[in-house]
Amino acid sequence: MTWIGIDLGGTKVYGIVLHGDKIKKDAKRKTPTQGGPAAVVDTIAGVIADLGGTEGIKGVGVGAPGPVDHEAAVVRQAPNLAGWQDSNVPLGDLVSKALGGVPVFVENDANVGTLAEHRRGAGRGVSDVLGVWVGTGIGGGLILDGDLRRGPTGYAGEIGHTVVMQGGRMCGCGHLGHLEAYAGRASLEREARAPAAGEQRNMLVDLAGDGRMTSKIWADALEARDPVALELIDGAVGALGVAAANAVTLLDLDMVIVGGGLADRLGPTFVGRIEQSAREQIFAHGSQARVVPAALGDQSGALGAALMAADSA
């Protein structure tokens, strides 16, 4: 059986053809920055054409950057897609129509990434996993007893918006002390550019200038032992350790998998430090829970979307 998986991201739309166990083809196009959902649907259809079309394809899965109503295949919001201001877009129906009626399934990108790592990556053979995706923001997905936990409203897994420090740093969502405020790249950049950080020599701002403070810039500044970078990444490690420990304690998880652009760039040392921090906070003596790096890199989203489609059909 053959499935297509699409990772709809803020900068690119990446697709794969999954046949049985194997990825047979891949293709990508730039995510349109204008034209809203209609332009995105056209781009997805274009990537699928690049993959060879839908002949012999059982269904298409799309991982979308925002909260999703999986049953209805509706994207509730997609704040990281330029030009997509619409709420409650029936993306599944729109893509299916553009493809002449092929079944299309939609799920949150962090959820499908976690599914891929559980089935084919770092979490193979383990039944209870939290995936934490450290990028511009912090996404999360939960596998409990081998299955994706969506929850009654589909919002389960949002570890980035759990509190690690009561009354702490303001999060992009408007609440205080959330993990994302300490460990998401956008929030780290805000802190690095804040006046308090600016009083010190600040390699991060020197390197980024007016541009985006990329994961590479963070890695370079850490390697040069820039004090602002060291302090902010220490804070991210501690916050990720608390959130990972809390999930393990509440749910008795086997494993926390840490991936996403910033974590991939900072590498296994970063993830190892998160594991150490988590261990210092975990109650259950003798917990065997591990914190490990994601294994699938950039492909987890598209692969997970294809696996999700196969599960949903």
Added chain:
Amino acid sequence: MTWIGIDLGGTKVYGIVLHGDKIKKDAKRKTPTQGGPAAVVDTIAGVIADLGGTEGIKGVGVGAPGPVDHEAAVVRQAPNLAGWQDSNVPLGDLVSKALGGVPVFVENDANVGTLAEHRRGAGRGVSDVLGVWVGTGIGGGLILDGDLRRGPTGYAGEIGHTVVMQGGRMCGCGHLGHLEAYAGRASLEREARAPAAGEQRNMLVDLAGDGRMTSKIWADALEARDPVALELIDGAVGALGVAAANAVTLLDLDMVIVGGGLADRLGPTFVGRIEQSAREQIFAHGSQARVVPAALGDQSGALGAALMAADSA
């Protein structure tokens, strides 16, 4: 079908006979403070004799104060039972032998209390619930998709040992910033007796003297607007709000039920304040999750133990 449920607590062993939907009888004895597990087994057998014995009884469920291996019916530790220093006590086998072979099932007390509230109390008709038990410590139990979540090692639900304040107050378990350090009665008493609190007028210590600072003393001191009591209970409300919000955000729960000796005594106002605090921290806009008081009072443990036995048989 008829089941017996036993709530094994630090001060009393309370039992009920459950026939279908109805509690037919109840009985209690004091928990022995010497003699270890053997004395506790005798007391449980005594309560069951008071209930009329095991004729016609399908099985017995025991809710125990500590981590339990449910499959093996083993109590790993029971730090709140005087004279019980033993680890890994096969309580199910011991009680079954004392009763002539009736099947006996064992589960953590917070888990069975949550089960009872879900089936017969505040959580009826709701599929995803966290129970938070505010007593000497903080216990917790999780119902996901209608079933008790135990997790691979049986430690799931331990909300009391999740972090609400990174690097915060020391918990009885030795880690920093756990919920129990802010909202468990034993920890609140330690804070009230600490020198910093003692500099102010402190009705709590006046009332308790050298004795235990009971839930009633906390309620009286709050009613008299004692500043130390007000400040510490404010801290407990905030910490419980954070922990409740985190569980709702991570799991997409419908409901958090707050019970236990201290919460029952402080009443619906206390629980209402926790709900308000949780709402201020919850990410998912439009979350309908509620924080409500437990409805079954003292009976939840024994009733939940009987329901657990019926589920396990």
